[in-house]
Amino acid sequence: MEPLVARLRRREWRLTAQRRVIAEVLTGEHVHLTADEVFERARALLPEVSRATVYNTLNELVGMGELAEMPHADGRKRYDPNVGDRHHHLVCVDCGRILDVRADEPRLPADQQHGFELLGVEVTFRARCPDCASVPADVS
């Protein structure tokens, strides 16, 4: 899949300096940043970017389907630019690290569908990463 910035360029979407750095920061595999992490990294590239713009842009990109929003146990949403490429998530319950993984998708039996129109499925494997497994408590 081509990177987010490239995808945006071919859409008719005004790519301002602020929006570009936000999109640039959201590139690659295993990238699952919080809004605040996006803000910090974007600001490192372009100091004149505000938190509001980060939130506005993230929400717009999610609405456009160019970014996936994933709720997380700690309350902060993560943003995943790796859309269109079916994958699931492997999450460390201790440190919160998230990796993209491939596995087959579960199917919902017809008798369990309750008349719903199915749109997609999200799979999250909860696990403990090697680093956290080697220490007794959590790595905070």
Add this chain to the structure above:
Amino acid sequence: MEPLVARLRRREWRLTAQRRVIAEVLTGEHVHLTADEVFERARALLPEVSRATVYNTLNELVGMGELAEMPHADGRKRYDPNVGDRHHHLVCVDCGRILDVRADEPRLPADQQHGFELLGVEVTFRARCPDCASVPADVS
């Protein structure tokens, strides 16, 4: 699975009046309440219960493994008393309604495990419920 209150009774856990009504409210299938909904319903049964106690109790129960916490896109966590009974969730993207469903669990291939110690898997089917499918916009 026996109800939450019954499970708690056999543990050595002080079951005060407040904790009991909180547990009673969390009983049944397809029960996925927010903390505030738990608070409202508990208070209907026992007016002298505070929001802080609801949060304290919910977090304790989650820590004990008697309650599952599920992050949601709208920011409010839902609490599911139906633990120990493997099931997944069917969520309406418009109105947020959540149903318990059974489906087979996806397995994580060994070459995708990244050395993590697997603990569990959460599956969420995103869909549109019959009520929301019949109207153009969302039911707010």
Add this chain to the structure above:
DNA sequence: CTCCACCCTTGGAACTGTTCTATGTTCGGG
């Protein structure tokens, strides 16, 4: 039965992540 220590509960303040608002800035077309 009485007392004490401890855990539980409480209301409200504090905190965190997100959204809103009012204002200023930039861009492209005429």
Add this chain to the structure above:
DNA sequence: CCCGAACATAGAACAGTTCCAAGGGTGGAG
């Protein structure tokens, strides 16, 4: 240039959750 529309900004407002200091109830020791 000048204008309107879209975009960006700082900070206030908001919602959900957690923290805190103080009060209250309960169970065990004596």
